[in-house]
Amino acid sequence: MAKTTRIAVVPSPGFTHLVPIVEFSKRFLELHPNFRVTCIIPSLGSHTDSTKSYLQTLPSNIDSIFLPPINKEDLPQGAYAGILIQKTVTLSLPAIRDTLKSITSTEPLAALIADAFAFETLALAQEFNSLSYIYSPTSVMATSLSLYLPKLDKEVSGEYRDHKSPIYLPGCVPVFGHDLPAPTQNRSSDMYKHYLERSIGCSKANGFIVNSFLELESASIKALAKEKSNFDFYTVGPITQKTSSTNDVKELECLRWLDKQPRCSVLYVSFGSGGTLSQKAITELALGLELSGQRFLWVLRAPSDSAFGAYLDNKRNGEDPLKFLPDGFLERTKEKGLVVPGWAPQVQILSHHSVVGFLSHCGWNSVLESMQVGVPLITWPLFAEQRMNAVLLVEVLKVAVRLNAREDGVVEKEEISNVIKCLMEKEEGTVMRKRIENLKVYAADAINKDSGSSTHALSQLATKWENFSGI
Numbered sequence: 001m002a003k004t005t006r007i008a009v010v011p012s013p014g015f016t017h018l019v020p021i022v023e024f025s026k027r028f029l030e031l032h033p034n035f036r037v038t039c040i041i042p043s044l045g046s047h048t049d050s051t052k053s054y055l056q057t058l059p060s061n062i063d064s065i066f067l068p069p070i071n072k073e074d075l076p077q078g079a080y081a082g083i084l085i086q087k088t089v090t091l092s093l094p095a096i097r098d099t100l101k102s103i104t105s106t107e108p109l110a111a112l113i114a115d116a117f118a119f120e121t122l123a124l125a126q127e128f129n130s131l132s133y134i135y136s137p138t139s140v141m142a143t144s145l146s147l148y149l150p151k152l153d154k155e156v157s158g159e160y161r162d163h164k165s166p167i168y169l170p171g172c173v174p175v176f177g178h179d180l181p182a183p184t185q186n187r188s189s190d191m192y193k194h195y196l197e198r199s200i201g202c203s204k205a206n207g208f209i210v211n212s213f214l215e216l217e218s219a220s221i222k223a224l225a226k227e228k229s230n231f232d233f234y235t236v237g238p239i240t241q242k243t244s245s246t247n248d249v250k251e252l253e254c255l256r257w258l259d260k261q262p263r264c265s266v267l268y269v270s271f272g273s274g275g276t277l278s279q280k281a282i283t284e285l286a287l288g289l290e291l292s293g294q295r296f297l298w299v300l301r302a303p304s305d306s307a308f309g310a311y312l313d314n315k316r317n318g319e320d321p322l323k324f325l326p327d328g329f330l331e332r333t334k335e336k337g338l339v340v341p342g343w344a345p346q347v348q349i350l351s352h353h354s355v356v357g358f359l360s361h362c363g364w365n366s367v368l369e370s371m372q373v374g375v376p377l378i379t380w381p382l383f384a385e386q387r388m389n390a391v392l393l394v395e396v397l398k399v400a401v402r403l404n405a406r407e408d409g410v411v412e413k414e415e416i417s418n419v420i421k422c423l424m425e426k427e428e429g430t431v432m433r434k435r436i437e438n439l440k441v442y443a444a445d446a447i448n449k450d451s452g453s454s455t456h457a458l459s460q461l462a463t464k465w466e467n468f469s470g471i
């Protein structure tokens with residue numbers, strides 16, 4: 001019988017932290033079936049239906065282990081989602097250690113791969129004599145920031161957002177402080193403290209596995225590999241979900257609605273798995289869509305004053321979001337638009353022939369999914385590293401149009417309408433579509449089974465892990 005090599009992956013809580021690392025595992029096992037993966041899942045509360053139905057689809061060589069939910073009362077009340085996620089992992093460390101103990105009682109563990117929020121498990125890798133990696137489900141550019149943050153923290157004084165000149169990360173386009181991830185916007189906040197702590201913690205890994213690809217961010221990856229030569233870097237993407245769940249009647253309905261729309265006529269509007277807008281922003285977006293006169297499919301959530309309001313736990317999850325739309329909006333736009341409450345099968349929607357643009361919060365999965373089907377974007381970043389992703393899309397790759405928001409995060413209806421028209425009617429949009437069509441080809445090449453750069457990186461990892469005999 002062929003020898004099996006065991007690795008473990010540790011996502012942090014939340015569907016969008018689980019999916020990337022599991023999709024990475026699936027992709028890795030497709031190419032290297034002589035491995036077995038144990039997915040150790042910390043949890044903040046009960047798992048959502050999407051998490052459960054997703055885990056039911058895993059191949060048999062991935063064992064998923066749900067850790068007991070932590071006691072919510074042990075979490076800081078009212079803290080930012082990132083802090084809650086990170087603290088949940090801290091509180092789950094004893095259970096993670098027990099699981100690793102049980103795995104390694106019968107066979108060695110070659111590698112432990114953790115999500116950045118689960119960086120504290122890297123110390124456990126050492127304890128169990130295995131290699132350790134951070135799986136970075138985002139761009140090389142955002143990964144670079146995380147690696148250079150301790151240096152920036154020492155060298156830059158004052159708030160990053162107040163600096164007149166941009167910040168230079170090796171091999172990346174210069175980025176202004178206000179476009180850095182949300183936790184860096186207030187350096188005296190707990191959010192920043194945790195982000196810095198995460199950055200320092202992640203740099204204890206043996207290497208970084210990044211869900212990007214060489215052809216997309218070659219300058220950044222080369223600069224990282226050169227300047228941070230104490231780590232191994234592997235770009236293994238684009239790794240995205242092949243399909244999203246479509247058993248739901250409402251989800252099927254929206255695909256049927258798309259079937260009835262003309263080719264290349266619909267703007268898809270979505271803010272990821274948990275992005276939320278304020279009531280004012282929802283109203284302006286509705287009016288902007290209407291004013292543009294274009295067809296649209298909008299995945300809508302109930303409003304929240306926090307941009308990541310529905311990410312972990314939205315008290316309004318049960319409320320009908322449609323009641324927050326302006327009076328008469330649904331009636332006035334019924335010939336041109338469809339508003340879907342809560343969730344829609346994004347992967348199928350983006351690849352539908354009627355979809356021609358994507359107004360997105362620029363979560364990295366959404367960015368990659370759009371790229372893989374050649375759909376240009378409109379950027380409306382909300383939180384996390386989404387502003388940096390928007391900079392990459394608009395300034396480096398030039399496949400997206402930026403929406404300019406007011407100070408309070410609201411984008412006015414005229415701006416929304418103008419930007420939509422620019423993408424959907426003007427020459428600028430056509431040029432962007434051509435550019436992203438090229439990226440689509442590069443993205444497919446990167447994961448080509450025989451010659452892809454990302455396939456090659458995964459083979460390098462497999463060889464390293466197979467030959468690993470302890471630290």
Ligand code: UDP
Nearest residue numbers: 016244272273274343344346363364365366
């Ligand atoms: N997604 C989906 N339907 C929705 C909203 C999101 O299938 O209605 C999926 C989307 O295809 C992507 C993920 O959820 O794979 C969102 O990830 P992303 O990184 O874009 O944003 P996040 O949710 O992390 O903010």
